[in-house]
Amino acid sequence: MREKLRSFTFILVAFMLGCNEFMVVGVLSDIAKSYHVPLSTVGFLVTAFAGVYAISTPVITTLTSNWNRYKLLMILMTVFFIGNTLTAMAPSLGWLLFARVITAAVAGTIISLINLLVSIITPMNKRPMVLAWVGAGFSIASVIGVPLGTTIATLLSWHDSFWIISGLTLVVFALLAWLTPRDTPQVKGSIVGQLSLLKDRRVLLGIGITVSVLSLQYTFYTYVRPLITTVMGFSLTSLNWLLLILGVMSIIGNEIAGLVAGHHGVHKLPGIFILMTILSLILGPALENKLTGMLALAALCVVVIVYGTTTQLVFINVAEQEYPQSLALATSLISIFANVGISHGSFTASTTVNYTSLQNLGYVGAVYGVLAIVFAFALRRVYGK
DSSP states (O other), X not given: OHHHHHHHHHHHHHHHHHHHHHHHHHHHHHHHHHHTOOHHHHTHHHHHHHHHHHHHHHHHHHHTTTSOXXXXXXXXXXXXXXXXXXXXXXXXXXXXXXXXXXXXXXXXXXXXXXXXXHHHHSOTTTHHHHHHHHHHHHHHIIIIIHHHHHHHHHHSXXXXXXXXHHHHXXXXXXXXXXXXXXXXXXOOOOHHHHHGGGGOHHHHHHHHHHHHHHHHHHHHHTTHHHIIIIITOOOHHHHHHHHHHHHHHHHHHHHHHHHHHTTTHHHHHHHHHHHHHHHHHHHHHHTTSHHHHHHHHHHHHHHTTTHHHHHHHHHHHHHHHHOGGGHHHHHHHHHHHHHHHHHHHHHHHXXXXXXXXXXXXXXHHHHHHHHHHHHHHHHHHHTTO
16 A cells, blocks of 8 residues: 555656646746736746756756755755745746746756656566656646646636645655655765766667657647647637647556556567657648547657657666666656757757648658667667677
8 A cells, every 4th residue: 555655646746747847838828917028028938947957957866866865855845845836926027937947957856766766666567657657647737737727827826826736745745755765775976977877878779769759749749739720620619628638648658658668668669669650751641631630649649658668767777787876867867858859849840830831740750750760779689788
């Protein structure tokens, strides 16, 4: 019972972090109105969060890798609570930006610590599925948390959306304080020693896979709303329900990711990426019909998630076997390079739309699919050697 409650708590941490990160997107208009500034002005809140997240995660994770993990997690959760509460209180845009920077600075290290604890205290046969469900916490946040936050902002104010997250943070803090082991095995090492992990071919190939898959995903996902409304012709009334369906498909993808990772996932990645690339190639023609267009988008939302748990386990297993001093860094690599892929995919999408039509996004994204296939075949060849 305690083990199940601990796993649930770890998933809840991911959900909490996901709500904090994604909820801003749903309330940007409300924020702009409350501070009497253009929507374009507050849009940089999303960019600033992603940038700070990507930069701070490896730095904080590496510098604190020799700290007691329980104490570090409690400190980071406290900082996150302060940052989120400052967000809820923010009387000005400058205050809000400062608060978002605080939460972004620690969010990546918190989820890295959670993944690290899962890899240490979860039985080997259950590790892939628990890691998959921790990842699903972010998908659940996008499906449930963001619409909920938007609804609260509409009925009350956007500030109240973040007050609710602060309340959830206190609950999560109490559960972590109760269920997290006070001491876990760890090998201490210098910063240079920890960074030696990044010289390993298997890790570099896993990073290449992560960046490629997220680049493909955000080549189409950046413009998923206009794809649904403008290209396929669905009404704005239908939009939220269709986005909810796509979110549910992402959760299903996380479940499949756990199953794949538990059954020689590295050997299955090339086939998964071939399917992903084919789906990206047929997206353009599929969008000409509402049914086939939604089926193609739904299938893509499942397939682009499946790589995650297998790649995370590759990083963890390589670190455990050959770079034990780098275990904390290994658990942060997905978070770091997923943000790189998201930025690259979004830029690709924007550039594509500037020069051609929305229907061509799938063809451009397929280029990243081919890269993922190449990296996956190379990883399958060298993994375990």
